[in-house]
Amino acid sequence: MTSKRVSLYIAVSLDGYIADELGSVEWLEKIQSAGDSGYEAFFDSVDTVVMGRTTYQQVFSLTDTFPYSRKDVYVFSRSKADSADEYAAFVSGNVRDWLATIEGANIWLVGGAGLVRQFLKEEAIDKFVLTIAPVILGSGIPLFEADHPHSLKLEDVTRFGEFAQLTYGKLEEE
Template sequence: MGKIVFDTASTLNGFLADDQHSLSWLFAVAGGTEPDPTLLPQAATILVEGAHTYEWMLREWQGADAQQWQEFAGARPIFVFTSRELPVPEGADVRFLRGDVAAALPTLREAAGEGDIWLIGGGDLVGQFFDAGALDEIAVTVAPVTLPSGAPLLPRRIESDRLTLVEARQVGQFARLAYRVG
């Protein structure tokens, strides 16, 4: 069984997205549109995100063909937690989940097989994985940007006795931090 990893980019002051759920701030940073491949979870076999992240992708890639989704996810399915009906772009392997994260864990682990589960966002969804005792690692690539407000990185209190630093490095204009959750 693989790990459940929250791997994301954040502003310096801890926001995943701005008030409109946009990541335009990230793409304005040199290297933001094409991240260093070592920053992406190589062992992830499925991707998991919340509805806001998925809706942003739908808006950003509006009219995109299956190739755009394939370039992003590869052969990995994308699982979206939502309580609403949302469209699925042609050729994209998107699967919807409703309800409690803990109840969905068997489905996610079965789909992931021996691979890792990559939690893309949002922060509250990741917090639900933490609350369920199912978050193994938090990796944040910090961008040299601040926002006055937006979607917080992880709206939960997690004390230092639960986090062990396993990586800290510079990648271009970004700072990479990774913690094991215990």
């Protein structure tokens, strides 16, 4: 591959869900955090943001202003592929093929779960930054589903209030 680095930076419940059964992440707002959980530093380190269509639509329900306007933004969507709006370009197809076409070097994989699965299948995630929330949802949208094993290397553990942030990288090939 090229020198492009894809990072999954995402909050997840203790039992592995990124949203409740209705797709809501409101449960995250009820938890005490210290600072911004490293978000600003991470955000400043990326030049490209990629997400699925459902995640993109949810962004607009969470904020009045588009939070990624300083970045190149791509949205994977089968229904709007090869189009754009004022905030993002809509793309589809193979993750590896898409990565080969973009200029960005540091890519943030925002979500959702379906797009994370595509990137995992292609082994295209270099860094996993999982911010674990002290909530057991019991059901919802899981971050990971059954797939082949992916061995990772723990790089860092940081506490942000009630959140624990785990950073993993790929194991180096021997």
